[in-house]
Amino acid sequence: MISRLLCVGGLLLACSFPSHAQDAKAGRDKARMCTVCHGDLGIAVAPNAPNLAGENAAYIANQLKAFKSGKRQHEQMTIIASGLSNEDIADLASWFSKIKIEATAPDL
Structure with missing residues (x-):
């Protein structure tokens, strides 16, 4: 009984999340427009x-x-985002989230 409940619970959990695999490499290629x-x-230049x-x-x-x-409204971002698929969004989010940034304290 418990194993059935765990199995059903696992299936429900798996179905409740989008099935879009995040591909950071694809995101890097798609981020050229960004x-x-x-x-x-x-790192913003604008x-x-x-x-x-x-x-x-x-x-x-x-x-x-x-x-x-x-x-959410922004003149350029609304236009850009309107052309993105859910897969594009997942890939871009994966790419940017995987970029490592480092902060170091200055020698005083």
Whole structure:
């Protein structure tokens, strides 16, 4: 009985998440369109653009989905996100989240 419950619970859990595999390599290729504002490695070069390097993948994906749905508005990002598939969003989020950033304290 318990094993059946665990099996059913596992199936329900597996079905409740999107089936889009996150592909950081594909995300890196897709991120070329992002470099004008967010830089080659996710460190913003535009003054009002956020840094994306090392950001949580779920956060990035949620923001892109909000731009795509119109829930969040930004002139350029709404246009860009409208052309992204769920797979594109997962790949981009994976790429930016995997970029390692390092902070070091200055010698004083």
